[in-house]
Amino acid sequence: MYEKDLNIPMLLDFYGELLTEKQRDTMLAYYEDDMSLGEIALQNQITRQGVRDSIKRGEEQLRNYEERLGLVARMQETLVKVSKIKEKIEEIKEINSKTSMVLDINSRANDILSTIDEISY
Amino acid sequence: MYEKDLNIPMLLDFYGELLTEKQRDTMLAYYEDDMSLGEIALQNQITRQGVRDSIKRGEEQLRNYEERLGLVARMQETLVKVSKIKEKIEEIKEINSKTSMVLDINSRANDILSTIDEISY
Numbered sequence: 001m002y003e004k005d006l007n008i009p010m011l012l013d014f015y016g017e018l019l020t021e022k023q024r025d026t027m028l029a030y031y032e033d034d035m036s037l038g039e040i041a042l043q044n045q046i047t048r049q050g051v052r053d054s055i056k057r058g059e060e061q062l063r064n065y066e067e068r069l070g071l072v073a074r075m076q077e078t079l080v081k082v083s084k085i086k087e088k089i090e091e092i093k094e095i096n097s098k099t100s101m102v103l104d105i106n107s108r109a110n111d112i113l114s115t116i117d118e119i120s121y
Numbered sequence: 122m123y124e125k126d127l128n129i130p131m132l133l134d135f136y137g138e139l140l141t142e143k144q145r146d147t148m149l150a151y152y153e154d155d156m157s158l159g160e161i162a163l164q165n166q167i168t169r170q171g172v173r174d175s176i177k178r179g180e181e182q183l184r185n186y187e188e189r190l191g192l193v194a195r196m197q198e199t200l201v202k203v204s205k206i207k208e209k210i211e212e213i214k215e216i217n218s219k220t221s222m223v224l225d226i227n228s229r230a231n232d233i234l235s236t237i238d239e240i241s242y
Contacts, residue, residue: 017189068138088229
């Protein structure tokens with residue numbers, strides 16, 4: 001079994017459109033639809049080894065794009081900051097509930113949490 | 122004078138590494154160092170028209186990358202949400218100052234504002 005790289009789905013999401021359509025389809029079949037090398041080979045009428053090589057090449061290209069552009073890393077930095085914001089908001093809610101029960105503050109804190117939940121990579 | 126597209130600096134920041142080094146340098150000279158077409162031409166010993174064509178081609182490539190990948194748009198959506206968070210935090214600070222003067226809440230709100238200021242595209 002060819003080992004999956006857990007970073008690939010995110011790289012594929014960011015840079016997949018820079019691959020050829022055929023290569024992207026193969027990568028998606030393997031990484032998103034969770035098809036086996038054998039199943040992909042059968043579907044495309046190529047050898048299992050051919051599929052494996054194609055996926056390996058695709059992975060290299062994706063890693064190379066990230067090395068040059070670093071946009072996944074940039075988004076991940078943002079997400080780290082966003083999760084810090086989330087922690088602080090939870091603290092505000094807790095302090096508020098213990099001290100003054102100011103509902104206006106809680107309602108805003110909840111709005112912020114909903115907004116944060118909408119932010120994804 | 123060739124008209125500058127104000128979206129190009131951000132596209133250049135995201136996708137500049139996908140251009141050739143020469144083309145990227147030309148685009149940076151024009152868009153970041155604010156050199157004129159004539160100055161860039163002189164420096165590279167090509168015609169002014171050659172510089173202009175090269176910049177136009179670079180712009181098209183950058184727009185094409187954004188059309189395919191949409192990563193600038195994605196980051197901009199995040200920034201819109203982040204600015205909503207910022208507004209709400211300012212509201213929390215205001216309510217807090219009017220009602221209960223809970224310093225713990227203000228200190229957390231200020232932490233969040235600092236974190237938000239660190240998030241950029």
